[in-house]
Amino acid sequence: MALDKIDRKILSLLQKDATMPVAEIGRKVGLSTTPCWRRIQKMEEDGVIQRRVAVLDPSKVNVGVTVFVSVKTNEHNEAWMRKFSGVIDEFPEVVEFYRMSGDVDYLMRVVVPDIHAYDTFYKRLISKINLTDVSSAFAMGQIKYTTALPLDFAIVVDDDK
Amino acid sequence: MALDKIDRKILSLLQKDATMPVAEIGRKVGLSTTPCWRRIQKMEEDGVIQRRVAVLDPSKVNVGVTVFVSVKTNEHNEAWMRKFSGVIDEFPEVVEFYRMSGDVDYLMRVVVPDIHAYDTFYKRLISKINLTDVSSAFAMGQIKYTTALPLDFAIVVDDDK
DNA sequence: ATGGTCGCGCAATTTTATTGCGCTGGATGG
DNA sequence: CCATCCAGCGCAATAAAATTGCGCGACCAT
Structure with missing residues (x-):
């Protein structure tokens, strides 16, 4: 269940915008669409990615x-x-x-x-x-609200990059 | 910017799972894919739907x-x-x-x-x-956490249905 | 060196999103 | 009451994206 640098970059992107095409994500992380897609699948199976939801304006x-x-x-x-x-x-x-x-x-x-x-x-x-x-x-006002979790603490394996 | 019953049903579904195909959403709300798709588009333009994101397991x-x-x-x-x-x-x-x-x-x-x-x-x-x-x-434990807002308060126009 | 495994990319194939167009019912104004 | 208009619907075609099958090269342990 360990995540490498690329996984984290993918997660970072998906936490901001889950509509981004896999091909584009791949391009941004330096991967073709297939391996990128498989990584996403795996993270969904592993439960790292729990779901994809629409966020509404309160x-x-x-x-x-x-x-x-x-x-x-x-x-x-x-x-x-x-x-x-x-x-x-x-x-x-x-x-x-x-x-x-x-x-x-x-x-x-x-x-x-x-x-x-x-x-x-x-x-x-x-x-x-x-x-x-x-x-x-x-609360008199919401100054910050994000569903994006920090990924800096995620467990990493090798990742010398 | 008012929402009718169908709009709210669509939002309710998308708040739970934003990967659901428009065709299926349409089926669930009793609409064909085109008008359903257009409603979703409009709600995105209007900013009711702010974004779609991946939710991770903390x-x-x-x-x-x-x-x-x-x-x-x-x-x-x-x-x-x-x-x-x-x-x-x-x-x-x-x-x-x-x-x-x-x-x-x-x-x-x-x-x-x-x-x-x-x-x-x-x-x-x-x-x-x-x-x-x-x-x-x-916090010793998270008992409930949802990104889904209640839609019972949303402004409605006619909606006798 | 050699067999096995893992992760990659390319090229189909399938699924889903998106668009163009014509239809219908209800509201409007004469 | 009738002609017109408009909003919202569905169908069918097109475009975009996801998903799968397959072969390749790198790396590891024998």
Whole structure:
């Protein structure tokens, strides 16, 4: 599952634009289309590339507001966590959800059209599951957002180039 | 820029899998390939669809750890914000960056291989810009992560269907 | 040196995207 | 009420891209 320099360059390109023809990717990484295509296939089979998706403009679909919701709980057990996860899965407004260390137990990112819609979301949420301590922080603006992961840490084999 | 039911269905599909052939999308939304294709084109022109990207598995590229970094500052002016943004742009580890209301001024999500790499990142960051108050919260696990935005809020025109 | 393997590139072949064109229903204005 | 217009659809042709089959040369371990 190790990646060499060419693989990483391919990934870097695909993370920016997944519509780029394989032939062009090949040209940019110094490879003909066939080997380039096979590398991409392999990375998809290996699960390095999970999927290809369309990224929408949040404002254009009326979810321009991001809220970070911190949750503290008394329930520190597997079963409760599963239930919580299940509930969250039902909410498409929750686009990210993390189990945290430290002060807060869970953190989620929620996208909504406005404050009022957040309130509606909030009420629906607490009606589905009992939460001890919830705290909401509103984002005034998104300065940076990327789906592209840094590739500088990826495991490499030989790669003297 | 309004979207009808079919548009939203198309977006929903493309948010999950952008490799799906237009013909198949058309079939699923009850349309032949041409009008379906044209709708997609229009949504790309309108910027509703921003781009299509490959989503990688964080663990597979060795950035399995997420850290949320909260920043408070004394510098509350446009110029400083621009500088900060510029600095952050240089760090591919920072995948999200928000200007916040309330307690914290800025919040960013950082992805790294491990705690040690985070420390390295942290040191590099504070060497680039002077930050008054920084607080790091480690995610123990990512329970949910999706690039798919909820479409239930999107503006609709007629759409009696 | 020799057999085996891996990764490459070329040249089909297949699949998908893209375009041109004509049809139809509903809305418009006289 | 009728003629006209326009938006959006589908079919069929064309162009572009993906996918596959095959042979070649480099490298490794015998």
